[in-house]
Ligand SMILES: [Mg+2]
């Protein structure tokens with residue numbers, strides 16, 4: 458039995474679910490849709506109960522009586538459930554007003570009724586405690602960032618901007634999606650003076666953001682919005698396949714580390730302008746294949762352009778926003794991106810001295826890989842690196858991961874290290890197929 462938690466879980470189940478009418482037929486609220494044998498809400502509650510949460514409040518509106526009749530006071534699931542009935546729609550946040558008198562702790566967890574997840578909740582709460590903001594949002598990359606609510610975050614994990622899905626967007630964006638899962642301070646409810654229609658993003662989070670009180674907890678774990686029939690059915694099959702459990706950070710993760718230049722994007726020497734970034738033809742498909750496999754997809758790249766003074770960190774970030782946007786258009790995402798901005802040799806005219814150092818992160822150094830392994834609980838002995846140069850292969854040898862060299866980009870002809878990769882592949886897609894085949898055969902051998 459896990460430690461009991463005092464934090465109340467508030468589930469927003471009051472939405473109309475108009476995009477799900479095809480499944481709900483307007484007879485049941487969408488959180489009551491049957492998902493692999495039981496309602497979506499029941500999956501949510503049971504998962505959280507497994508982490509020690511006992512106190513639940515469900516906000517109900519349209520057809521809410523069906524929810525109340527099914528769950529009653531929660532005893533059957535070993536929890537306690539109260540209800541807030543919206544007489545008229547109060548938007549995504551208006552009903553939080555009623556929580557004032559109901560909360561046992563000084564913070565609460567808010568989740569939306571159309572989100573499915575398998576998360577190590579202890580990690581998210583530890584993050585919230587460390588940063589001490591009034592709000593922590595769970596953020597993650599997904600396979601449809603173009604029609605998701607996106608966030609911008611700074612180096613300190615503070616959320617600095619929100620870009621709602623229904624607002625026109627220009628330019629390049631991080632694939633940093635607001636998942637619909639929040640830890641909020643009780644003070645948020647105390648500032649509400651009357652029950653009235655309120656929007657969580659606009660009326661609650663945006664003012665808190667201006668006070669620098671909003672943080673983003675980024676995780677590669679399984680979190681899916683199931684707000685359209687297509688996404689609903691995909692989540693059903695992903696649960697059956699065991700993908701949810703495999704991606705939970707309580708489990709050891711397997712990762713495919715990816716080189717960037719010449720592997721994901723066309724090799725053009727040192728890229729210092731987003732204009733010059735163009736994906737390799739099969740890169741989107743390849744990364745999508747990784748995403749579906751349950752492996753993490755993490756880019757590890759040397760970007761000495763920073764040390765040489767050819768571009769700033771911000772410009773590298775902009776190139777990475779372009780990479781994520783282009784991949785996102787093809788339904789693919791990266792779980793993380795790390796780069797080494799350093800370069801050891803001094804003597805270039807425009808160089809930036811603070812980055813002109815011998816570091817441990819520059820490949821074939823292994824610090825970037827080790828940092829990611831610690832962050833995401835990665836088992837390196839079951840992980841891989843794919844790249845187009847002997848530097849990538851040497852990095853893999855140094856880090857203890859298996860290696861695949863692609864024929865794209867430099868195609869191993871950089872001549873820096875005399876190394877042999879475990880596998881060779883014509884392009885990134887073939888390399889990923891090779892990895893998945895290898896992983897499958899290793900599993901059988903055990
Ligand atoms: Mg390369």
Ligand SMILES: [Zn+2]
Pocket residue numbers: 797798799816817818819
């Ligand atoms: Zn470095």
